Amino acid sequence: xxxxxxxxxxxxxxxxxxxxxxxxxxxxxxxxxxxxxxxxxxxxxxxxxxxxxxxxxxxxxxxxxxxxxxxxxxxxxxxxxxxxxxxxxxxxxxxxxxxxxxxxxxxxxxxxxx
Amino acid sequence: xxxxxxxxxxxxxxxxxxxxxxxxxxxxxxxxxxxxxxxxxxxxxxxxxxxxxxxxxxxxxxxxxxxxxxxxxxxxxxxxxxxxxxxxxxxxxxxxxxxxxxxxxxxxxxxxx
Numbered sequence: 219x220x221x222x223x224x225x226x227x228x229x230x231x232x233x234x235x236x237x238x239x240x241x242x243x244x245x246x247x248x249x250x251x252x253x254x255x256x257x258x259x260x261x262x263x264x265x266x267x268x269x270x271x272x273x274x275x276x277x278x279x280x281x282x283x284x285x286x287x288x289x290x291x292x293x294x295x296x297x298x299x300x301x302x303x304x305x306x307x308x309x310x311x312x313x314x315x316x317x318x319x320x321x322x323x324x325x326x327x328x329x330x331x332x
Numbered sequence: 333x334x335x336x337x338x339x340x341x342x343x344x345x346x347x348x349x350x351x352x353x354x355x356x357x358x359x360x361x362x363x364x365x366x367x368x369x370x371x372x373x374x375x376x377x378x379x380x381x382x383x384x385x386x387x388x389x390x391x392x393x394x395x396x397x398x399x400x401x402x403x404x405x406x407x408x409x410x411x412x413x414x415x416x417x418x419x420x421x422x423x424x425x426x427x428x429x430x431x432x433x434x435x436x437x438x439x440x441x442x443x444x445x
Contacts, residue, residue, distance in 0.1 A: 222375075253435075260336070260422055260435035261376075274431060308376065318383065319364045319426025319433045323376040 222311050222324035230330045231299050239294040239327045243311030250292040251316060252284060253308040255326070261308055267292050268315050296329075304331045334359040336425050338436035345413050346444050353408040353439050355423030364426040365406040366433075367397055371419045379421070382406065393417070415445045 223242045231237050243250050249268045253261035263276035267286035286292045290311075296303055306328050310321035339354040357363065367379040380391025387399040397408045406423060423436040 251433075258437065260338075260424075260437045263432060263434070266431075276432075315431060316426075316433070317428070317431065318381075319366065319424070319428070320378065320381060321368075321424075321433065322378075323368075325375040 222309055222322055224307075224309050224324035224327050226327055227325065228328045228330075230332060232332050233299055233301060235299050235331075236295065236297045237299060237329060239296075239307050239309075239329075240291065241294070241309030241311075241324060242291045243309075244322045247311035247313055247322065248290050249312045249314065249316050250286060250290065251310045251312065251321065252292070252294045253310060254278070255306040255308055257305070264294070266316065273315060299331045301331050304329060334425065334427055334430075334432070334434045336423055336434050336436040338421075338423055338439050340439045341437070342440045342442070344442045344444065347415055348412045349443075351408070351410040351413045351417070351441070353421055353423075353441070355406045355408065355436060357404050357406070357423075357425040357434070359425060359427055359434075360404075362428045364428060365397075365399060366424040366426065367391065367395070367406075367408050368422045368424060368435075369419050370422070370438075376422065379408070413441070413443050415443045417441060418443045 251266040252264040255261045266274040270286045281297045306326040308326045309324045335358045337356045365382040369379045426433045
């Protein structure tokens with residue numbers, strides 16, 4: 219089952235550091251979306267990548283950036299980490315800009331900022 | 333801005349009880365609607381979806397949901413819950429014009445054996 223895979227699963231950083239999270243989409247999918255899920259909240263949309271370009275962006279500062287590679291995998295980078303960036307970061311893959319909205323999620327990367 | 337409201341943060345039921353989880357959204361345009369479920373230790377997965385047609389949709393594991401356009405609602409139901417339904421349930425609304433999805437804050441369901 220070539221589902222959505224994310225790495226690392228857990229990581230701890232200190233304020234001011236930078237982090238890179240990685241995602242491989244489900245086999246056959248070409249669109250990757252990133253979500254932040256804080257404790258007790260639903261996933262909040264960060265941005266979406268398709269054809270190696272950022273296509274949509276949620277209400278997140280430009281400390282949050284990303285990249286999509288030719289093989290459709292993606293990275294999420296967060297610079298100058300704040301305590302409030304502690305959350306579960308979810309990658310979701312889909313087809314064709316996720317026009318239907320149907321998403322396939324990975325298990326997430328849990329980031330703790332101390 | 334588009335928003336999704338799930339009325340119950342935590343629901344506790346006994347096995348065989350009936351379940352209804354509420355979901356209301358604020359966007360007035362064309363939407364696709366989803367319920368996702370996250371079982372303990374697992375990733376978010378699709379439970380059911382509504383794009384168009386019959387407003388009563390059936391999903392996996394005996395779940396169903398009804399889209400009531402006039403009420404901007406998409407409530408999730410199950411006639412008889414099982415202990416294995418213990419999970420967190422998220423309602424999501426996809427704005428087909430903007431191409432963006434918004435999630436509710438989730439409802440934690442605990443089913444007592």
